[in-house]
Amino acid sequence: MSEGNCARHLRLRPAVFVATGADGQVALLRGAGWGEHIGVLSAGQRELLGELAADEHPEAALLDRFGPGTAALLDRLRAGGWLTARLSFRNRSLITVRPLGPHLEPRAAPLRAPRLSRFALMRRAGDELVLESPRCRASVEIHDLDVLTVLHRMAGSAEPCVPAGLTAGVVAELVGELAWYGFVRDAEEDMRADLTTEQWSPHELWFHARSRAGYHDEPFGLTRWADGRHAPLPARRAPWAVEAALPLPVPDGAERAGMPFAAVLEARRSVREPDDEHPLTVAQLGEFLHQAAGVRRVLRDDRNEVSLRPSPSGGALHGLEIYPVVTQVTGLASGMYHYDPFGHRLEPVPAAEPAVRQLVWRAAEAAGGGRSPHVLLVCTARFGRVMWKYQSMAYALILKDLGALLQTMYLVATAMNLAPCAIGTGDSDLFAQATALNPLEEASVGEFMLSSRTT
Numbered sequence: 356m357s358e359g360n361c362a363r364h365l366r367l368r369p370a371v372f373v374a375t376g377a378d379g380q381v382a383l384l385r386g387a388g389w390g391e392h393i394g395v396l397s398a399g400q401r402e403l404l405g406e407l408a409a410d411e412h413p414e415a416a417l418l419d420r421f422g423p424g425t426a427a428l429l430d431r432l433r434a435g436g437w438l439t440a441r442l443s444f445r446n447r448s449l450i451t452v453r454p455l456g457p458h459l460e461p462r463a464a465p466l467r468a469p470r471l472s473r474f475a476l477m478r479r480a481g482d483e484l485v486l487e488s489p490r491c492r493a494s495v496e497i498h499d500l501d502v503l504t505v506l507h508r509m510a511g512s513a514e515p516c517v518p519a520g521l522t523a524g525v526v527a528e529l530v531g532e533l534a535w536y537g538f539v540r541d542a543e544e545d546m547r548a549d550l551t552t553e554q555w556s557p558h559e560l561w562f563h564a565r566s567r568a569g570y571h572d573e574p575f576g577l578t579r580w581a582d583g584r585h586a587p588l589p590a591r592r593a594p595w596a597v598e599a600a601l602p603l604p605v606p607d608g609a610e611r612a613g614m615p616f617a618a619v620l621e622a623r624r625s626v627r628e629p630d631d632e633h634p635l636t637v638a639q640l641g642e643f644l645h646q647a648a649g650v651r652r653v654l655r656d657d658r659n660e661v662s663l664r665p666s667p668s669g670g671a672l673h674g675l676e677i678y679p680v681v682t683q684v685t686g687l688a689s690g691m692y693h694y695d696p697f698g699h700r701l702e703p704v705p706a707a708e709p710a711v712r713q714l715v716w717r718a719a720e721a722a723g724g725g726r727s728p729h730v731l732l733v734c735t736a737r738f739g740r741v742m743w744k745y746q747s748m749a750y751a752l753i754l755k756d757l758g759a760l761l762q763t764m765y766l767v768a769t770a771m772n773l774a775p776c777a778i779g780t781g782d783s784d785l786f787a788q789a790t791a792l793n794p795l796e797e798a799s800v801g802e803f804m805l806s807s808r809t810t
């Protein structure tokens with residue numbers, strides 16, 4: 356290492372198991388899902404792996420000590436995403452690059468106009484400040500204020516600065532490392548004026564990249580991460596007002612027969628004009644809710660209480676709740692209710708009146724005509740129902756459940772010759788104001804207008 360450059364310290368990332376067969380075959384394993392067959396290694400290379408698993412080592416020292424073939428093996432480990440690399444300068448730690456998956460891209464030539472990617476963000480992770488991006492398979496711990504100075508400059512300029520505590524060579528190396536992983540890109544690259552580039556807002560690309568597998572190897576999917584830490588939520592939401600709950604009529608078999616299924620599919624349309632001369636009735640609302648959302652069976656999987664309903668739901672968890680906001684329903688006072696799908700009843704919700712009126716008004720505006728629906732069904736998610744069990748993808752799963760519920764509601768409304776229309780621009784803050792619910796616990800995620808129709 357020359358005085359002007361970074362020292363690089365390598366070690367295997369945590370929780371990697373080095374498996375060695377009697378025939379000298381080596382495989383690296385991480386959890387149940389990640390593994391790479393490395394092949395037959397010499398005794399020296401196996402020793403190198405053992406040392407990297409046990410501790411951090413300067414790359415230069417490893418190259419000196421283990422001789423020919425070491426650089427190629429280290430490159431292979433880096434490409435597989437098995438190595439963390441800490442860069443230091445004069446014994447000051449600058450950054451640590453922690454891979455989040457394989458890193459196959461070759462090191463590119465220095466960028467012409469390097470800028471911090473507009474998708475990059477910094478946040479606290481444990482006791483560290485980390486730089487991450489949905490376009491990068493690595494997380495970078497920032498250990499030094501001079502690195503922040505370099506990043507700050509690259510937000511506004513393609514001309515990297517050299518803070519007093521660093522050298523031009525060190526800054527070039529830092530920028531090169533960040534460019535290699537994609538945190539720093541050519542000025543134009545993620546700001547190009549084409550649809551493919553401009554259409555992505557950072558939070559949407561983050562959500563896309565981290566709510567599906569790939570792009571990262573973080574804990575993901577059905578992990579039951581909260582088991583043993585927090586109690587799972589019951590299938591049935593705690594009631595709002597048991598004494599005041601209004602039982603709804605259950606439709607009889609004849610009413611349920613309705614239109615043939617193919618005819619319902621053909622007829623399904625969004626209908627935005629209510630028939631205000633013949634408002635929805637409480638019997639119709641009861642039938643609709645029973646058909647679309649009533650619980651049919653309650654079961655247990657090995658840890659959770661689950662239920663079966665007309666709509667499908669990931670893990671049968673049914674984290675969604677329905678809050679009918681009634682403006683005009685014969686036989687029912689106006690106001691907000693919660694639908695209890697287990698008892699098929701409505702629980703009055705003591706909601707703030709101005710916020711409730713705003714919810715209805717906004718939905719009517721979103722439907723273009725400004726005419727209030729007879730009922731606005733606000734769908735909320737009790738997040739803990741799904742997030743207790745699924746990791747990193749739970750919110751996406753909730754929205755998928757919502758899509759399934761919306762379609763079920765559309766089909767039931769069509770079969771009943773009612774006027775349905777989904778609304779895509781609901782205001783979760785307004786719902787929180789109306790109900791005083793903690794939005795981290797339960798918040799609105801979708802809206803659906805329901806009225807009687809003229810034809």
Ligand SMILES: Cc1cc2nc3c(=O)[nH]c(=O)nc-3n(C[C@H](O)[C@H](O)[C@H](O)COP(=O)(O)O)c2cc1C
Pocket residue numbers: 623624625626627721722723761776777778779780
């Ligand atoms: C998730 C979703 C959100 C929607 N949001 C709105 C909305 O905010 N305003 C509106 O008037 N229609 C909304 N719609 C209805 C669509 O405009 C409608 O489905 C589309 O125009 C096709 O017409 P159809 O439903 O009659 O087949 C939404 C539909 C869905 C599925």
